[in-house]
Amino acid sequence: MAQITPAQLRANFPEFANQSRYPTGLIQFWLTWAYSMLNASRFSTMLDSYAQLFAAHNIAIERRAMDEAQVANNAQSGTVGLTTGPMSAKSVDKVSVSYDTAASLDPDAGHWNLTIYGTRMWEGIKMFGAGPVQIGAGPFFLYYAGMPVWWGGWWDVEV
Numbered sequence: 001m002a003q004i005t006p007a008q009l010r011a012n013f014p015e016f017a018n019q020s021r022y023p024t025g026l027i028q029f030w031l032t033w034a035y036s037m038l039n040a041s042r043f044s045t046m047l048d049s050y051a052q053l054f055a056a057h058n059i060a061i062e063r064r065a066m067d068e069a070q071v072a073n074n075a076q077s078g079t080v081g082l083t084t085g086p087m088s089a090k091s092v093d094k095v096s097v098s099y100d101t102a103a104s105l106d107p108d109a110g111h112w113n114l115t116i117y118g119t120r121m122w123e124g125i126k127m128f129g130a131g132p133v134q135i136g137a138g139p140f141f142l143y144y145a146g147m148p149v150w151w152g153g154w155w156d157v158e159v
Contacts, residue, residue, distance in 0.1 A: 003031065003035055003048070003051070004031055004048050004051055004052055004055075005028075005031075006024045006027035006028050006031065009027055009031065009052050009055060009056070010022075010027070012052060013052065013056050016056065016059060021063065022059060022063065026059060026062060027055065027059060030054070030055035030058045030059050030062070031051060031052075031055045033054075033055070033058070034050075034051035034052075034054035034055050035047075035051055037054070038050060038051055038054060042128050043124070043128050044128075046124070046128070049124075050121060050124050050128075053117045053118075053120050053121040053124065054117075054121055056115070056117035057112065057114075057115045057117040057118040057121055060114075060115045060117060061111075061114060061115065106119070106122055109122040112125075
């Protein structure tokens with residue numbers, strides 16, 4: 001099965017083109033993780049697209065952690081890798097800005113809300129995850145003369 005390469009991800013998401021900020025190893029790590037975590041039969045022909053969104057989401061979060069680590073190392077203090085939610089307000093001097101985060105966040109999306117790639121990924125998860133999944137034996141059909149015949153199931157048995 002062909003998989004997206006870091007070069008293809010960079011071509012499709014030019015914001016990750018800077019190889020010093022987004023090393024090839026980092027991109028490859030998250031692409032490999034994506035293909036390991038995503039159900040190929042569920043995503044079908046869209047697997048590569050959603051693998052890229054999965055990777056981009058995690059790369060963006062990883063970049064933030066790397067930036068925080070650099071600040072913490074320069075200050076010789078601080079903790080990196082802490083999670084935070086979306087910022088809803090910011091003030092600098094006498095200017096402040098606030099956003100209605102509820103308008104763009106899905107309360108069920110968890111960490112997928114942290115990046116634009118994650119919100120797109122979450123939409124795909126909801127679309128491709130819709131509907132029942134049959135696990136185990138199929139429906140209770142018998143075949144008579146090549147035609148399926150419903151025989152019911154244990155719930156139809158009279159005692």
